Amino acid sequence: MISLLTPEEEATYLDFYSNNIIKTCNFFKMPTQVKLTAASFFKKFYLVNSVMEYHPKNILYTCVFLAAKSENYFISIDSFVRALQGTEAAHILDLEFIVLQSLKFTLLVHHPVRPLYGFFLDFQAVLLHPEPVMYDVSVDTLGNLYNRAKDWLNEHAVTSDVTFLFTPPQIALAAMYDTDKRITDRYLKRKFLKEDKEKLNVIKEGDEEQPDQNTEPQNEESEKQGVVKEESETNSHHNIKLHTQREHYETLVRTIRKCIKIAKEVKPTTREESKEIDKKCFFALNPKKLIDKRIKRLALEEK
Amino acid sequence: MSTPVVASPPVPLKKRSGPATHNYSKERKVGEGTYAVVYLGHQVTTGREIAIKEIKTGIFKDGLDMSALREVKYLQELRHPNVIELVDVFSTPHNLNLVLELLPCDLEVLIKDKEVVFTMGDIKSWMLMTLRGIHHCHRNFILHRDLKPNNLLIAPDGQLKIADFGLARALGNPNEDLSSNVVTRWYRAPELLFGAKHYTGAIDMWSIGIIFAELMLRVPYLPGKDDVDQLDVTFKALGTPTEQIWPNVSSLPMYNALTVYAQPSRQELRNRFSAATEKALDLMIMLTQLDPSRRCDSTRALLHDFFTELPRPTEPRDLPKKSIKKEEPDAKRRKI
Ligand SMILES: Nc1ncnc2c1ncn2[C@@H]1O[C@H](COP(=O)(O)OP(=O)(O)OP(=O)(O)O)[C@@H](O)[C@H]1O
Ligand SMILES: [Mg+2]
Numbered sequence: 001m002i003s004l005l006t007p008e009e010e011a012t013y014l015d016f017y018s019n020n021i022i023k024t025c026n027f028f029k030m031p032t033q034v035k036l037t038a039a040s041f042f043k044k045f046y047l048v049n050s051v052m053e054y055h056p057k058n059i060l061y062t063c064v065f066l067a068a069k070s071e072n073y074f075i076s077i078d079s080f081v082r083a084l085q086g087t088e089a090a091h092i093l094d095l096e097f098i099v100l101q102s103l104k105f106t107l108l109v110h111h112p113v114r115p116l117y118g119f120f121l122d123f124q125a126v127l128l129h130p131e132p133v134m135y136d137v138s139v140d141t142l143g144n145l146y147n148r149a150k151d152w153l154n155e156h157a158v159t160s161d162v163t164f165l166f167t168p169p170q171i172a173l174a175a176m177y178d179t180d181k182r183i184t185d186r187y188l189k190r191k192f193l194k195e196d197k198e199k200l201n202v203i204k205e206g207d208e209e210q211p212d213q214n215t216e217p218q219n220e221e222s223e224k225q226g227v228v229k230e231e232s233e234t235n236s237h238h239n240i241k242l243h244t245q246r247e248h249y250e251t252l253v254r255t256i257r258k259c260i261k262i263a264k265e266v267k268p269t270t271r272e273e274s275k276e277i278d279k280k281c282f283f284a285l286n287p288k289k290l291i292d293k294r295i296k297r298l299a300l301e302e303k
Numbered sequence: 304m305s306t307p308v309v310a311s312p313p314v315p316l317k318k319r320s321g322p323a324t325h326n327y328s329k330e331r332k333v334g335e336g337t338y339a340v341v342y343l344g345h346q347v348t349t350g351r352e353i354a355i356k357e358i359k360t361g362i363f364k365d366g367l368d369m370s371a372l373r374e375v376k377y378l379q380e381l382r383h384p385n386v387i388e389l390v391d392v393f394s395t396p397h398n399l400n401l402v403l404e405l406l407p408c409d410l411e412v413l414i415k416d417k418e419v420v421f422t423m424g425d426i427k428s429w430m431l432m433t434l435r436g437i438h439h440c441h442r443n444f445i446l447h448r449d450l451k452p453n454n455l456l457i458a459p460d461g462q463l464k465i466a467d468f469g470l471a472r473a474l475g476n477p478n479e480d481l482s483s484n485v486v487t488r489w490y491r492a493p494e495l496l497f498g499a500k501h502y503t504g505a506i507d508m509w510s511i512g513i514i515f516a517e518l519m520l521r522v523p524y525l526p527g528k529d530d531v532d533q534l535d536v537t538f539k540a541l542g543t544p545t546e547q548i549w550p551n552v553s554s555l556p557m558y559n560a561l562t563v564y565a566q567p568s569r570q571e572l573r574n575r576f577s578a579a580t581e582k583a584l585d586l587m588i589m590l591t592q593l594d595p596s597r598r599c600d601s602t603r604a605l606l607h608d609f610f611t612e613l614p615r616p617t618e619p620r621d622l623p624k625k626s627i628k629k630e631e632p633d634a635k636r637r638k639i
Contacts, residue, residue, distance in 0.1 A: 033476060069369055070376060072472060077365045093366045097394050100367065100375075105392045107376035114475065 005280055010051055013277045016269040017056040018042060018159040024064050027083065030073055032154070036111045038067035039158045045102045052284035054095075061087055062095040070107045112153055112163075116172035119187075120146040123176075126190050127183070133190065137183060145183060149175040156263035166259045173252075174259035185253075192249040326393070327402060329355055338370050338469065343405065346390070353390060356401040370469035371399050377445050377471045385436030387456060387466040406456035406464055408625050410514075414452055414521055418626035423578060425623060426518045427609070428616035429455075432463035433511055438601035440465070441504040444474045448485040450510035452517060461619030474503065486510060488533050489523050493544060494595050496534050497555035505595035508604065512590025519576050519583075535562065541591055542566030549594035582609040 005013070021042055025035040041063040046056075061084060068075050077089045100107075123142050127133045152175040157163065162171055177184040283290040327344050333354065334341040342355045358371040378389035378401075391402040410429065413419055433455060440447055447465060454467040470485050480500045486492070492509035494502050516524035525540055527533025538544070543563045544552045552558060567575070572584055579587065586609040589599040599607075610616065 031479075033479075065366070066372075069365075069367070069372055074365075074369060096366045097399070101392075101394075105375050106379055107372060108380050108473070 003280060004284060005052060005277060009277045009280070010046075012269050013051055013274055013281070014043075014046055014056060015159060015266060016271070016274040017060050019268070021060055021064060022154075022158060024061065028064075028068075028075060028080075030064075030068060030075075031071070032113060033111065034064070034067050034071045034073050035154075036113070036158060037071055037109050038064045040109045040111075040163060041067055041099065041103060043161075043163070045099055048102050051281055054098075055281070055285055058087055058091045058095055059099065062092045062099050065092055066096055066099055066107075110168045112157055112168040112171040112175065113150065115169040116146070116149055116153065116175060119169075119172055119176060122191075123183070123187050126187055134183070134186060141183070145176060145180050149179045152179055156266075160263045160266045162259055162263045165262065166255065170255055170259055171263075174256045174263065177253075177256050178260045188249060188252065192252065193245055327353065327355060327391075327400075329357075333407075336467070336469075338368055339401075346402075352405045354403045354405045356403055357395075358399045358401070367399060371401070373471055374401060374468045377440075377468045377473075380443055380445065381439060383436060383439040384462060385432045385464055386439060387464045403466075404458070404464075406458050406466065408457040409453055410455040410457065410463070410518075411452035412625060413457070413623060414517060416626050417521075419623045421518060421521075421623065422614070422617065423580070423583070424614040424617040426515070427614070428619065428622060429463055429518065430511070430515055431605070431610060431616050432619070433465065433514065434601055434605050436463070436465040437504075437507050437511065438605060440471075441474075441507070441601050445471055446474055446504055447471050447507050449487060450507055450514065451487045451490045452514055455514070457622075461622040461624075463619075488530065489513065489526050491533065492595065493534075493537060493593050494555065496530070496537065496557070497552070498557035499555050503595060504600060505598045508590055508598050508600060509595075511604075512587060512598075515587055515590060516576070519578055538562070538564050540567070541593060544593040549597075552594070580609070580612065582607070582612050585609065 018039055021039050022035055025038060042056075042060055045054075045059055045063065061080075065075070065077070065080055077092065081087055081089050081092065120142065123145075124139065127137055127142070128139065132138070149172070153171070157171055157175065162174075166174070173184065173188075326347055328347060329342045329344045331343055332340060333343045339356045339358050342357065344353055344355045345351065346353055356374075358368050375389070375392060378387065382388070387406065388404040389401060390404060393400050393402070413421075433450075437447065437450070447468065447470070449467060449470040450465070454465065456464050456466045458464060472481070481502060483495045483498045483500065483502075486495060486506060490510040490513050492502075492506040495506055513524050525533070525536050527536040538561060542548075542565055543561050545563075546553060548566075569584070572588070573579070576584065576587070586599075586604065586607045589607070590604065592598040
């Protein structure tokens with residue numbers, strides 16, 4: 001009997017290969033964008049296919065090749081396979097359409113690096129202007145936080161399942177929160193709780209939608225004037241708003257924490273572990289080889 | 304996009320690509336572009352008329368063609384009445400096929416068809432539909448990068464649809480260089496002519512401004528003979544950019560000592576576009592600002608007074624169609 005892989009084994013096996021995507025992309029000095037897209041293609045491919053049907057090695061290379069084209073970082077098939085051992089151009093070209101089809105022809109992938117850059121800019125707006133909010137936080141501190149959060153994404157977001165479970169801005173915030181909880185929390189409070197009493201605002205008609213990451217900084221001047229004029233009648237509104245703001249803030253922090261936890265759950269797969277699974281996988285991919293082996297053994301026993 | 308109609312998840316994919324072909328019939332060739340042949344066909348299950356864009360192979364030895372991939376990538380993300388609909392994708396043994404809604408006419412054909420008269424209401428209607436389509440692209444951070452009358456297709460019900468996303472790309476990865484060798488020459492914005500490596504949706508807005516002019520003139524507005532001539536033609540018509548009207552223009556890679564032409568006066572523009580109202584001229588001027596940061600974006604263009612003054616934009620179904628004469632050579636060809 002062919003022993004099939006368990007889902008756990010399959011996941012372990014894929015984690016091992018996911019890491020190879022990063023190595024491959026780094027080898028070709030491909031930009032982060034390509035790396036992230038290739039990893040996403042690879043994961044999505046195995047959501048609908050099994051390693052017992054398609055061996056991950058060439059699928060991985062195909063994903064890198066396709067991602068490079070899709071992200072406008074073209075590399076010719078010849079120079080690509082020249083650097084790969086035991087893989088020929090035809091292997092990749094034959095798989096390319098199959099991969100594209102498994103992706104349901106969806107090539108655009110939204111990565112957390114872009115919202116991360118957006119948050120980097122907004123952190124500056126919220127924490128440094130008009131005057132610094134934290135005595136020890138400057139542009140340099142934030143630049144440093146941004147860079148370390150980028151490393152965090154490379155380390156934890158590329159290979160884990162978070163991209164299937166959280167939105168890109170949530171993942172970006174998780175990276176920042178886990179990198180520097182104090183600064184990130186201050187930002188979130190200022191942004192979502194409007195912690196400064198004075199700036200607490202009147203609810204304008206039609207302005208009650210969820211505060212999300214894209215909410216623009218509100219015009220403080222006009223709101224202050226509004227407070228003076230309408231203070232009495234809006235006090236109860238005011239409390240409701242405070243309450244929902246707090247709820248949104250808490251939900252967001254809970255989501256971020258959950259994201260961090262899942263991102264860090266992946267433990268690296270060792271080469272040995274992967275080799276073991278590879279062996280098991282071999283016969284699943286090549287059932288005829290197993291039959292031949294059995295026949296040989298039976299023939300020996302006969303004698 | 305919906306999954307291919309033939310798809311049934313448990314069947315291995317390699318076996319799936321074959322039968323997909325039978326879902327669509329390819330009947331006759333209706334057009335040919337640089338990297339694709341377009342056929343008219345039907346969706347077998349529904350009888351719906353569709354266009355099949357078969358990507359030429361053999362010209363691209365590196366697997367799936369980049370333009371085809373771009374087209375699939377971006378059309379997948381866009382659903383809008385003024386953007387062509389990608390219905391499905393399938394493969395025949397050596398080809399990638401995009402199944403598109405059938406759009407039998409394009410704006411270039413209408414502009415060249417001298418039998419057809421355009422009213423200001425017609426022009427307004429086409430401009431409005433083009434702007435709505437591009438607004439949808441831009442708010443999804445997608446640049447078209449090849450707007451021209453030939454890529455604005457017309458549906459049987461008169462709706463205009465932006466098509467041909469073979470050059471499109473996503474905007475907004477900071478610090479990333481973009482190629483300035485995009486957009487068909489006559490519709491190429493000045494920052495591209497100067498080789499800018501960073502640009503925005505303003506390049507599409509320029510193209511729309513030039514198309515607006517062409518709709519009124521019925522001949523191409525800035526028909527440069529080559530890339531150098533394009534600069535000359537552009538600035539002769541709209542003035543040579545200086546540091547005053549376009550700060551930092553001289554730091555662009557291909558900015559050169561240019562013949563200095565004066566900005567056209569309002570009266571000059573009035574003479575050039577005799578059918579245009581003052582509001583039409585205002586919009587045209589906003590769309591063809593040399594400095595991309597002063598050019599108006601799709602939101603401002605859509606809110607422009609030109610669209611609310613009389614005459615009203617023509618209802619799409621009442622817009623001019625190809626004259627019958629044009630059909631004749633086509634009909635003959637079909638018989639052969
Ligand atoms: N959906 C469609 N319905 C009907 N005809 C179409 C459709 N799409 C394209 N065509 C026809 O096929 C021609 C080529 O298509 P398209 O512009 O998409 O290809 P292309 O290779 O990008 O061309 P080019 O490089 O010349 O712009 C068009 O000019 C048009 O006449
Ligand atoms: Mg075209």
